[in-house]
Amino acid sequence: MTSKINVAVLISGRGSNLQSLIAACEATNFPAVIKLVVSNRPDALGLEIARQAGISSLVIDHKKFSSRSEFDVALNQAIRAADCELTCLAGFMRVLGADFIKSWDSRILNIHPSLLPAFKGADAVGDAIKYGVKISGCTAHLVTEQIDSGPIIKQAAVEVLDSDTKESLAAKILALEHKIYPAALKIICEKLLLLETV
Ligand code: GRF
Numbered sequence: 393m394t395s396k397i398n399v400a401v402l403i404s405g406r407g408s409n410l411q412s413l414i415a416a417c418e419a420t421n422f423p424a425v426i427k428l429v430v431s432n433r434p435d436a437l438g439l440e441i442a443r444q445a446g447i448s449s450l451v452i453d454h455k456k457f458s459s460r461s462e463f464d465v466a467l468n469q470a471i472r473a474a475d476c477e478l479t480c481l482a483g484f485m486r487v488l489g490a491d492f493i494k495s496w497d498s499r500i501l502n503i504h505p506s507l508l509p510a511f512k513g514a515d516a517v518g519d520a521i522k523y524g525v526k527i528s529g530c531t532a533h534l535v536t537e538q539i540d541s542g543p544i545i546k547q548a549a550v551e552v553l554d555s556d557t558k559e560s561l562a563a564k565i566l567a568l569e570h571k572i573y574p575a576a577l578k579i580i581c582e583k584l585l586l587l588e589t590v
Contacts, residue, residue, distance in 0.1 A: 398477050401413060404483055404485040405483050406436075410482045417574075432454045464488060468492055481501065501534060507547055531544055
């Protein structure tokens with residue numbers, strides 16, 4: 393395969409999923425290349441991961457904008473200026489507005505630490521532990537205007553042991569995220585490349 397899909401990755405923190413996407417993209421036959429990493433937080437550890445990988449990165453600090461839509465516009469402009477065709481949310485802790493999402497037409501991917509549609513929202517692992525489920529996992533899905541509700545691309549499940557804490561379960565789920573997120577990105581990029589050839 394010669395052509396690849398240009399990808400932007402949006403982060404807010406640690407960046408372990410960013411790291412797994414970078415590792416996957418290093419394979420010559422992987423259908424994506426990460427062109428840009430954007431963080432809404434200047435102190436995100438993931439920025440250093442991007443730097444070490446030699447990937448362009450930017451901080452677009454949401455606190456410097458007077459409205460969510462102005463932040464979204466700046467973010468959108470940066471991603472498009474980098475010639476990206478697809479955006480991956482990787483621990484990006486901002487809700488994107490409807491205009492932003494519509495303008496990307498099924499070209500935004502997210503990774504969420506639960507088996508959607510169960511446990512949407514910011515504390516999915518804590519909510520799963522509190523509910524007492526015996527199986528949880530993670531979901532890679534397309535982003536739509538309804539939070540954590542878009543079409544599912546990949547899921548992986550893990551057993552929740554009675555001894556599990558929020559932290560231990562999150563760690564088990566994270567290990568699965570690192571496997572399914574690159575796999576989901578591959579699926580979507582291969583589809584986009586097929587579309588480009590018709
Ligand atoms: C992951 O648990 C992901 O599922 C959620 O945010 C966390 C990001 O972790 N959306 P990291 O920054 O990729 O390490």
